[in-house]
Amino acid sequence: MRKAPERQNYHHGDLKAQILLKSAEIIATEGIDALSIRQVAKSLGVSHNAPSRHFENRAALIQELVLDILGRQRQLLMGVLELNQSQPERTRLREALRAYLGWCDAHPIEAQVMHHPDVRKMADVRIQEAMRDWAHTVESLLGHGRDGQSAISSPALHFFSLTLGGGAILLNPLLRGVTAEADGPQLIDRLVDEAYP
Amino acid sequence: MRKAPERQNYHHGDLKAQILLKSAEIIATEGIDALSIRQVAKSLGVSHNAPSRHFENRAALIQELVLDILGRQRQLLMGVLELNQSQPERTRLREALRAYLGWCDAHPIEAQVMHHPDVRKMADVRIQEAMRDWAHTVESLLGHGRDGQSAISSPALHFFSLTLGGGAILLNPLLRGVTAEADGPQLIDRLVDEAYP
């Protein structure tokens, strides 16, 4: 009664990982709106309801993807931090901004997933922690070790705004059109130069 | 055969406007994801397919709402521009930023609708023009009259990033949590003070 004859087990054994992989692939090629649990299931040769054993919701699935993206993004930031450790603060921030925007330009779809409405509503602790980690990494860029209090510093807040706003411009064709800047890297250069000259 | 006996006409006569109104209401109370054409139609006592005569798509409906929001937002910006015409540039930018963020804080849902994924993909000329108008208004804030060329100036780009990024922080509970700033206006103050001290 098996659909895929080459599958040796009734129990797939690896379904959760494969779902995540396939979901990322679909999102990357067709955008997040095209992601449907049923389609993922079908393309994995599995019944339409199998994923429900691993992800309660469509939102839960997206959440898992976001966690992964957040992790990799933070790793990127940490790399920049390490690389420019001996540089002055302005340079560190400049490079961090450039790195973030470069990442947005290189992985536009993943970047958009992070700001998807479904993600906004997710109150999952892990996501909140990931965000907080991200913020603390930025604080490190600024030389402030995290000082017990959880409130973020004003310079970090400023950096956040620039970063997120720049990303928004970069990722939104409508806004891109306004800047009349065809080339991503060119737009990034202008943003970075203006922010941290 | 009429559903609503108090409706005098077979032709509703005002359906398009009512759809827009009801849609805005639903979005404001339940969020944009809860907006479905069928629900709007039902709550207006009209067949589920009636709206299709006025809006080709769900996206087209949202687009119309966005156009309205964009218009009002630009009006707000123009007001600030007028009010602070004699002020120095820094003050003008400062107040514009404050106005935008204040608006986001006061109308979070409308602000979020503007950055909805469905909107991003819309290539409608009117939306692009509205965005461009918005940008030109910002240029006015900076004292640059629009100088023929359509490319935006770097300072305006910087202002855009700050604005959009600040809005993103303000509107995203996840990011808000990171700032540990419970109060909207307080967060706005910090952002504005740091950006244009």
Place this chain on the structure above:
DNA sequence: GCTCAATGTTTTCGGTGTCAACATGACGGA
């Protein structure tokens, strides 16, 4: 008065998420 375009209705189709009931396989204790 007739015709026609605009507008609303009904019906139908494919797609989606979610739930409940059931099947199968793995694993561990008696």
Place this chain on the structure above:
DNA sequence: TCCGTCATGTTGACACCGAAAACATTGAGC
């Protein structure tokens, strides 16, 4: 070894949605 239990996958059903086609009603202009 056998049996029970749990995790995992399957099947079927339901309600909702957007979209399209065919049909009904209304009003306006000739």
